[in-house]
Amino acid sequence: MSHAPAAFGKPLVQIVSNPASGGHSLRRLEQLRDAYVRNGYDAIFSESSPVTPFELATGVARVCIAGGDGTVRHxxxxxxxRTSGVAVDIYPAGTINLIAREWGVPSDPxxxxxxxxxxxxxxLFPVGLNDTCFLACASIGPDARAVAGLSVALKRRIGRLAYVVAMLNVMANWQRPSVQLVVDGRxxxxxxxxVAKGRFYAGPWSFAPEARLESPELHIVALRRARRRDMAIFWLAMMIGKVDRLKNVEFAKGRELSIASDISQPIQADGDIAACTPAFLAVRDDPLFL
Known part of the structure; x- marks a missing residue:
């Protein structure tokens, strides 16, 4: 869904979405457009996805990203x-939007x-990841392998439940390759x-409750063993806020992280597979102001 800008007398907002994402709703986008119009704006729609890269329209005063964390990142x-000077609004849509959750963004248009x-x-401090970046979180292990095996068509139909299906496939074909981390020399x-850049992970849960989007620091949680029962214990502890009590976990903080592995492994970043090991992560020195 894309419309070229016309000559508008009011400030123009460009509403960006990914029509292939889980939770995409044309009706909600139209409600969002109408809310901007009621508040003195004109609005146009455009798309952003791995297939259709985002393009900033001419004459835009604001960009509203209506999607999940992956769409925000793209x-x-x-x-x-970084150079246009346009204001950026992040509306909680898509499958999961951890940035909007941390910032307490209302869903009412x-x-x-x-x-x-x-x-x-x-x-907001982005984190460089090889030749790309992420904003909220990243991981290597069973959850990343589930994201790598995710059916896009199923995600479009049932949203985040598609991750459950993908994880069941990972459970049936469990792997435990070793990972070597170097965090600021350790x-x-x-x-x-x-790896947490922001507070939340996969919804309302947190494995690093002190992490913040506006802080230039990575919070790293490493599981020494990642057997099925180890991961089940970790996910349960995350849901009840007790990750800090686990004996199988090692914690670290820093601005840079190198990752190597015995085999090439996918890296999940903001809900998508963004890279593979080996990888180098570094908090960027120049924050975004949104």
Missing amino acids: VLENPEM DSFVQQAADRPARC RIDCEAVF
Whole structure:
């Protein structure tokens, strides 16, 4: 869904979505457009996906990213977004939007637009990951292998439940390749690793409750063993906020992280497979202000 801009007398907002994502709703996008119009804007729609890269329209005053974390990442990777000076709003849509959750963004379109117009800019530090970046979280291990095996068509039909199906396939074909981490010069040997840039992971849960999007620091949680029962215990501990009590876990903080593995492994970043091992992660020195 894409429309070229016309000559508008009001400030123009470009509403960006990924029509192939889970939770995509044309009706909700139209409600969001109507909310902007009621607040003095004109609006156009455009798309952003791995197949259709985001392009900033001419004359835009604001960009509203209406999608999940993957869509947010794809849009903000566009070099124009660092130099254009346009305001950026992040509306919670798609499968999961951890950034909007951490910032307490309302899902009601009118409340969202009114808050976006009144709030100050927020600071967000991206994390470089090989030749790409991520914003909220990354991981290597069973959950990343589930994302790698995810059916896009199934995700479009049933949303985040598609991850459950993919994880069942991972459970049936369990692997435990070793991973070697170096965090600001400190080595950690493990079988699974979770990296937090923001507070939340996979929804309302957190394995690093002190992590913040506006802080230039990575919070790393490494599982020394990643057997089925180890992962089940870890996920349960994350849901009840007790990860810090696990004996199988090693914690670290830093701005840089090198990752190697016995075999090439997929790296999940903001809900998508963004790279494979070996990898180098580093918090970027120049934050985004959204």
